[in-house]
Amino acid sequence: MSIEIRGLTKHYDTTRAIDGVSLDLADEVRVLALIGPSGGGKSTFLRLLGGLEVPTAGTIQIDGNFLPQDEDLLRDHRRRNGFLFQSFNLFPHLTALENIVLPLVEVQGRKRDEALARAHEVVARFGMADHLTKRPAELSGGQQQRIALARAMAHEPAFLLLDEPTSALDPEMKAEVLDLIEELCHAGQRIVLSTHEMGFARGSSDAVVFLAGGKVIESGPAEEIFGEPKSETVRAFFGKVMKW
Amino acid sequence: MWKTAFSILVSVVLLATFSFVIWVVASHDYRWGAIAPYWKNLLSGWWMTLLISGVSLLLSVVIGALLTAGQLSGHRLPTVLCRVYVEFIRGTPLLTQILIGYYLIANAINWHSNVGVGIVVLSCFSGAYLSEIFRGGVESIPRSQWLSARAIGFTEGQTYRFVVIPQAVRRVLPASAGQFANLVKDSSLLFVISVHEFTMQAREANANSYATFEAYLPLIVGYFLLTFPISLLSRHLEQRFRYEH
Numbered sequence: 001m002s003i004e005i006r007g008l009t010k011h012y013d014t015t016r017a018i019d020g021v022s023l024d025l026a027d028e029v030r031v032l033a034l035i036g037p038s039g040g041g042k043s044t045f046l047r048l049l050g051g052l053e054v055p056t057a058g059t060i061q062i063d064g065n066f067l068p069q070d071e072d073l074l075r076d077h078r079r080r081n082g083f084l085f086q087s088f089n090l091f092p093h094l095t096a097l098e099n100i101v102l103p104l105v106e107v108q109g110r111k112r113d114e115a116l117a118r119a120h121e122v123v124a125r126f127g128m129a130d131h132l133t134k135r136p137a138e139l140s141g142g143q144q145q146r147i148a149l150a151r152a153m154a155h156e157p158a159f160l161l162l163d164e165p166t167s168a169l170d171p172e173m174k175a176e177v178l179d180l181i182e183e184l185c186h187a188g189q190r191i192v193l194s195t196h197e198m199g200f201a202r203g204s205s206d207a208v209v210f211l212a213g214g215k216v217i218e219s220g221p222a223e224e225i226f227g228e229p230k231s232e233t234v235r236a237f238f239g240k241v242m243k244w
Numbered sequence: 245m246w247k248t249a250f251s252i253l254v255s256v257v258l259l260a261t262f263s264f265v266i267w268v269v270a271s272h273d274y275r276w277g278a279i280a281p282y283w284k285n286l287l288s289g290w291w292m293t294l295l296i297s298g299v300s301l302l303l304s305v306v307i308g309a310l311l312t313a314g315q316l317s318g319h320r321l322p323t324v325l326c327r328v329y330v331e332f333i334r335g336t337p338l339l340t341q342i343l344i345g346y347y348l349i350a351n352a353i354n355w356h357s358n359v360g361v362g363i364v365v366l367s368c369f370s371g372a373y374l375s376e377i378f379r380g381g382v383e384s385i386p387r388s389q390w391l392s393a394r395a396i397g398f399t400e401g402q403t404y405r406f407v408v409i410p411q412a413v414r415r416v417l418p419a420s421a422g423q424f425a426n427l428v429k430d431s432s433l434l435f436v437i438s439v440h441e442f443t444m445q446a447r448e449a450n451a452n453s454y455a456t457f458e459a460y461l462p463l464i465v466g467y468f469l470l471t472f473p474i475s476l477l478s479r480h481l482e483q484r485f486r487y488e489h
Contacts, residue, residue: 052394079397089392093410093487102406107397135487151396 002027003049008058010044010214017044019214020058025207031185033205033222034194037237040212042194043163049192050161051077062159079107082152086164088144090136096123096147097132100154108155122150126180142173149180153189160184162193198241202226210234272457279458282449289445290466296359296441297428297470300366304427307371312378326375333372339433341365346437362434370427377423381416382408414485421478425471442466 003025010018018041025032034042047053049060051067051074060067068074090099097119104115123129126146136144145165152160165181166174178200185191185204195201201208202222209219210231218231229235279286314326333341345365346358355361385408393403432443443463450459 050395052391075397075399078395083395085388085392085395087388089388089395091389091392091407091411093414093485103396103398106402106406137487 002061002063003029003032004061006059006061008045008048008060009056010048010053011056016214017041018048018055021045021211021214021216022058023209023216023219029207030188030190031205031207032192033201033208034192034211035196035198035201035208035237036211036217041214042211044214045209045211046161046163046192046194050081050083050159051075052083079155080157081159081161082155082157084145084148084152084160084162084165086167088136088141088148088168090144090148090151092136095133095135096128096139099136099147100151103151104154118154119150122154123147126150140173141169142176145169145173145177146180149177153184158190160189160191160193162191162195164194164196167196196241198226198238210237212237269461274458275455276458278453278455279449282445282453282459285440285445286442286449286462286466289440289442292359292440293428293431293442293466294470296363296366296431296434296439299363300370300427300431301424303363303367304370304374307367308374308378311371311375312382315375315379316382330372330375333369334376338365338369338430339436341369342433342436358434358437358439362431362437362439366427366431366434369430370423373423373426374420377416377419378412380419381412384415385411410485411487414482414487417478417482417485421474424474428470428474429467 003023005021005023008018008021008023009016021041034045036042044053048055049062049067054069054074067077090096091102094102097116100119100123101112101115104110104118105112108115110118120129120132123132126149128143128146128150131139131143131147136147139147145168149165162181166177169177174197178197181191181193182200182204193205205222207220208222208225210217210225210229210233212233217233218225218229225234226238229238311326311330314322315330317323342362342365345368346361350356350361389407389411390403393407398406431441434441435444435447438444446459446463450456453459
């Protein structure tokens with residue numbers, strides 16, 4: 001994916017969540033990891049990239065196309081991508097299966113039987129075939145996140161955007177979900193994720209961006225950033241998060 | 245331990261109160277014969293109340309939904325207007341609204357059906373309360389659900405239809421059932437425009453027979469027969485739309 005970002009800024013009232021970010025990512029980068037302290041702008045950056053928020057200033061170009069500002073066009077952009085949140089955000093009144101089928105039918109315009117077949121296919125891939133008729137409240141956090149991942153992947157998204165996908169999970173479930181995401185990385189899925197899992201970011205991503213205070217502190221290939229970080233902020237951050 | 249003691253205390257107090265009330269009411273010396281000529285009127289009044297309440301209930305849901313939509317429209321003018329309407333209706337006596345509605349407003353447009361006007365005024369009144377219940381329900385759906393729906397690519401309309409309303413319905417059921425029961429009982433105020441509903445018939449039976457309790461006691465049974473099914477239906481629907489386990 002080639003991503004070209006110029007002067008990207010997002011303000012909420014008085015806080016500058018993203019503060020003049022410029023970034024170029026080459027086409028070979030398939031998996032991009034956003035790391036950095038909480039509140040540093042990772043989530044906002046992902047939401048801007050996914051068209052969930054409109055920037056206060058600046059532009060984003062993905063594969064040569066500028067991200068539109070207009071809500072209708074932006075919705076088309078969202079429909080092409082898949083988004084996964086930290087807190088799963090499944091629809092609690094629908095079964096796991098309906099959570100996946102509903103967007104396929106209503107948003108992607110698939111026929112119902114076709115959508116059902118597709119839903120069964122992704123769910124089987126994510127090891128959730130036995131839980132299709134359950135509602136989210138009957139599933140564990142890890143299972144909910146796998147259904148959410150299946151929902152985000154069902155329409156074969158151009159990009160999969162993952163906002164701290166494992167932060168709300170206990171270690172065992174974390175591993176389950178990370179395994180799945182890694183599988184998707186290997187299968188060539190284009191992914192942008194924000195994460196606190198440094199091992200995962202290092203092992204699975206092609207490029208890493210370190211965000212703090214709404215600015216890009218450092219960016220580059222994973223090995224470079226983790227191997228020999230140039231900035232003091234990044235070194236201090238690694239020192240803290242890797243201590244334990 | 246304390247919980248058990250409290251449960252026993254509550255049960256004893258309530259049982260004692262119930263028994264006392266039933267005993268007092270039952271031991272009164274009734275002259276049922278005195279209102280025998282008016283049973284037919286009472287029954288027709290009950291049917292009238294059923295008709296008025298039923299139609300008003302449906303109409304008030306429509307009005308409530310429209311007022312909620314207006315308040316959530318995101319446009320300033322309808323929001324303010326709906327707000328003004330709700331505050332005004334909820335803050336003033338129904339009795340006065342019925343009088344103004346019938347003698348001034350309906351009269352001005354040459355509409356003289358007291359039952360028709362009564363239904364409309366009741367619906368407008370109850371709709372204001374319902375709209376606040378509905379609005380509370382819609383606003384109680386967490387932001388994360390909106391965000392998720394947006395991320396999927398739902399339009400605002402689709403988000404309401406597939407995500408927000410189905411969840412909100414479940415949440416507003418108990419409060420709505422309470423409001424419907426109020427509506428049934430509030431319909432008794434339509435006596436001021438001479439609608440021959442249930443309470444009006446009881447008043448007339450009392451005035452003619454001087455048998456006060458004999459005339460008014462049937463109201464207890466009659467109104468309860470109308471409100472209790474609403475309560476049961478609401479419970480049933482709550483169970484059916486249950487999704488949190």
